[in-house]
Amino acid sequence: MSGRPFYKRACFVNALSRRSFLLKAGIVTTGILLSGCIRKLKPNGAYKSIKGSIKGPNAKAGHILRDKLPLPAPSGTRNVNTLIIGGGISGLSAARWLKKQGYDDFELLELEDHVGGNSHSGKNSVSAYPLGAHYITIANNEDTLLTGFLQDCGVITGFENNLPVYNDYYLCFDPEERLLINGQWQEGIVPDFGLQPEDKAQVKQFFALIDELKKAKGTDGKYAFDIPIDDSSADEKYRALDGITFKDYLHQQKLTSVYLLWYLNYCCKDDYGQRIDKVSAWAGMHYFASRRGKAANADTNAVLTWPEGNGWLTKKLAAEVSSHIVKGHMCYSIAHNPQGKVVASIYDIAKGTTSLITADNVIMATPQFVNQRLFKDSVTRPVDYAELNYSPWFIANITVNSLPQAKGAGLCWDNVAYDTPSVGYVNAGQQSVKLTDNKRVLTWYLPLCDHEPRVARLAAYTRTYEQWMDMMMPELEYMHPGITDAIGNVECWIWGHGMIYPAVNYIWGANRKAAQQPVNNSLFFAHTDLSGVSIFEEAFHQGIRAANQVLASYGKQANT
């Protein structure tokens, strides 16, 4: 991952202070050693016949930022009223909202050659497939901003008895989930097959608790757990849960069944990329207790999904604002000029040139670890950036010619094996109405949560394709004996900073609140790391919130 050709090696070292260089060298070495220890450095070569590659977000661009490499002097300056930096869901949602309010003078910069952030997707001859976020649940009915969007893009097709009717082709087709447990695939992911009555009783107890918390409201009349998170009750009774880990909370509740704890670990890995000992109890419960959506034609908790996952929603969000989007352009510095305007320095990745954009205001739809680098010393915020933790993820899209049959329930949308490192795979072709032949794309998700995120991230960057295969294939063979021979291709994707995770005291702590605050009424912030949970709904609302702040800075009121 060296820089572009014109960055000489010498520049690289010069640009780093000695101390930070040594620190980085140390971490890189640890990462390499670790990746070596976890897997034999020498791959066993058993999967040589399987073609594949490793990809990920534009690391080159990321390193320019991280390593503060020198860039050519800016060659020009232009003005826009509003600049949105980052074309993930938050940035797209902000852009869509501005446009919807009749506000046109904005531009959205995206460093990749595609928008969508971690809702990115890919496509091959068999199917489109997700490279990150891949579903949403039906919306809470009070969340009219979201239901409005879902109506705009045809996900909600109408209303019956005041309940939304969801598009049948987007509601996850049956059968939805299965779990390989005690030698058999059972229907559903909550462990059941082969469990002792005590374990089953605890599972029941947990879901009874959830049912209670779903309905629970604080003294301020707000739901204890809601989406967006900032709409949740301020009642200390519930917020106190943010002060302990989910693990400790479960212990307090005397929920000790290994099966239940496996399930909750699985859920936390799936949602936050970490286990129950790393996330707060409030966040652990939020996933279960915040979803109350009712539909005319689907159950609460019903899932909406597409072959390309949330890449589909990305397209819909971007559709109306595509003329405002500039791709392949990276912002590498933000500062205020003496007139109080924001000056963004922009690097054109393809051309290798830089320029300046002067804006009245900027929506930073970028994660805070990036903002920290863009602001350098020119913008100071009362934020402890080190407290924001991001989970690294590994995703593999596996194209198979057939899927060996196994005992129990057949292929579902979500397929998980009990007590394995990954969180299973989804069948990208689930929403196809075709009587498929046997070719499929399976999207396999592995949260890298066995080490500190920083170490796991570096280890991930140093691992080779063969080493990833050595990690992945034994689990897939366990799920489907004989699958190795059926695999045609594997596309690996690494998200170094896949998502924020809600560590203890992050969601209701001072740091998150501080990070949401605009700077100088000209820098506004929108990102799921300001919510603490990385879900589409939060990004969607983050974007709208920041867009409304921009409108308010011009004295406009949003029409909702």
Next chain:
Amino acid sequence: MNKKLHALLLISVFVVATCGLIYELIAGTLASYLLGDSVTQFSTIIGVYLFSMGIGSWVSKYFEKNIISWFIQLEILVGLVGGTSSTILFLVFESIASFRIILYSLVGITGILVGLEIPLLMRILKDRYEFKDLVSKVFTFDYIGALLASLIFPLLLIPYLGLVKTSYLVGILNVAVALIVCVSFKKEIKAAIYLQTSAVISILVLLVGFVYAGVITNFSESLTYADTIIYAKSTPYQRIILTKKGKVLRLFLNGNLQFSSDDEYRYHEALVHPGLQALPNARNVLVMGGGDGLAVREILKYPNIKSITLVDLDKGMTGLFKSNRMLLGLNKNSLLSPKVKVINADAFTWLRQDKTKFDFMVIDFPDPSNYSVGKLYTNSFYKLAKGVLAPGGIMVIQATSPYVAPKSFWTVDTTLRSVGLHTIPYHNYVPSFGEWGYIMATENPVYKKPSTFLPGMRFITKESLDLMFYFPKDMAKVKTEVNKLNNQVLVKYFEDEWSSVL
């Protein structure tokens, strides 16, 4: 030469005669299985076979020296050709154009070789018997062998071994005769070792064939079918199996019976005529599924029909029913009619893109026994179907058995109603299937029972239609959920209801 060797040679005549007739029976049986019309097949096969034997007898005069050696080689060759013949014929059956050429060539070659056997044997024996004794003994054993063959073939060989294994077994017997003769006369023949080795190798080859015959006709598969499998093919979508017993052909897709030629008329008349007879002005018809062309055959009986679009996923199915003579006889060449357009496409996907309207639609999919097929019975699918139904048009859906699977049947009804269609459920008795159900659906409640039917119907009449619309207590309507893509209740009902029967 001692008595023992005389007896041996006469036993050879007996075995050779038995084997020779069995080859003929195998060829005749295979031809009538695969091509149908057993009278024609048997008589042409017997004719060609006997004629070839004549050629063989005539050619025998050109064999002058080393008669025993020639006889042994001949036996080995007959064993190999005859033994492998049915395998070859099963394998080439698909490439229908060349099938007859190969069939008659094999019959011809076997006939010539078998025709050579008796004359050569007689010449071997000629110095050992008086002429009148020779003729009497040889033909006595020949005809006894023929009797034995004609008895054990239908009574033992076919029921217990099947055609392919029988061929290999008879081939092995032929080569065994060669080997025994070779060992017994090793002093009188040159290169005895070479001949013995060839015989042993040939026996081994045929044994391998015998053991692995199951792979060719899939014996384990044939166990699950009561009748003889005459065609088996795995397409990307399904396994097609055609069986035959007597005159009756049965088609199975993934092991599920689709029709039986002796009573399919009851199914297809019930599927098509209650609806189409009520639409005297119908022009355009859509058939989804039904790649066998049998529903199309019924539709073509209406002169007012101008065009029929058949959408079937599997080219393997429509191809078979467009080219196989026996199957063309069954569907009356329906898929070759200029009015018929065959589209090999996924029905759901095709329907989402289609813009034309149809006056009459036949939705004849396999039973909803898995989630893939279950999608074709959902409200989403019926919404699309409703979208292409012309005003005043009728669609009819095969809807499994209201007797065995009432919940499944009435789920289809509920699902059709859920998209705003009016339904007219009905049923009839199809011996192969049992009590079977169909549902007509219309956009407005406009259906009028037809009072007459086209001439030539074998099942349906005005009176029988009245009975079809009546549902007795044990098939009465039950309350069910709507079958949707995101619940697939029908597949679950279907599995429950049929698993308790099968």
